[in-house]
Amino acid sequence: xKIVLATGNKGKLREFNQMCQDExxxxxxxxxxxxxxxxxxxxxxxxLIKARTIYNKLGEDYIVVSDDSGxxxxxxxxxxxxxSARYAGEGASDRDNLYKLxxxxxxxxxxxxxxxxxxxxxxxxxxxxxxVHGWMYGDIISRPIxxxxxxxxxxxxxxxxQQTLGELDEDVKKxxxxxxxALQLAKPIIEMLRKN
Numbered sequence: 443x444k445i446v447l448a449t450g451n452k453g454k455l456r457e458f459n460q461m462c463q464d465e466x467x468x469x470x471x472x473x474x475x476x477x478x479x480x481x482x483x484x485x486x487x488x489x490l491i492k493a494r495t496i497y498n499k500l501g502e503d504y505i506v507v508s509d510d511s512g513x514x515x516x517x518x519x520x521x522x523x524x525x526s527a528r529y530a531g532e533g534a535s536d537r538d539n540l541y542k543l544x545x546x547x548x549x550x551x552x553x554x555x556x557x558x559x560x561x562x563x564x565x566x567x568x569x570x571x572x573x574v575h576g577w578m579y580g581d582i583i584s585r586p587i588x589x590x591x592x593x594x595x596x597x598x599x600x601x602x603x604q605q606t607l608g609e610l611d612e613d614v615k616k617x618x619x620x621x622x623x624a625l626q627l628a629k630p631i632i633e634m635l636r637k638n
Contacts, residue, residue, distance in 0.1 A: 445507060473499055513557055513594045521543075
């Protein structure tokens with residue numbers, strides 16, 4: 443069975459290809475542009491919505507994999523959480539979202555506070571639905587440092603490190619990231635499904 447990734451994100455596609463050591467196809471190559479409404483109440487729910495939508499359009503010859511991820515700040519009641527990509531509103535840029543989070547943290551009178559990233563990966567095939575999660579814990583700070591990465595990386599310092607994800611080397615980030623941890627859990631499930 444072919445593995446289809448329910449994302450148009452080239453970085454995610456590259457990560458999945460490396461993990462599976464096989465060709466992983468983006469759904470857009472098979473279905474073209476498709477708008478999927480992610481209206482779930484959790485990372486898992488949104489990942490499953492994406493995977494189910496693509497699987498239902500493609501059929502039983504495919505294993506569809508999707509992910510949903512974001513950052514949560516306990517001080518802010520878990521915000522931005524599932525709204526991480528649109529925290530500053532629909533169509534907001536990464537920069538807009540970053541500075542909204544900085545402003546919200548500063549409004550609480552702190553310059554540093556615990557936070558964590560979550561990645562949920564959903565896998566849908568004719569053999570059923572599976573989901574796994576990975577987390578990365580640390581702190582966010584109230585000013586961006588570093589040019590690497592994207593999103594909230596310049597304000598997130600992983601536990602055990604002194605630098606933000608915006609400063610850390612790409613190989614280090616891959617070894618500790620929430621998505622890498624979830625991918626490691628997803629890999630044996632995908633391999634099992636392909637052997638059936």
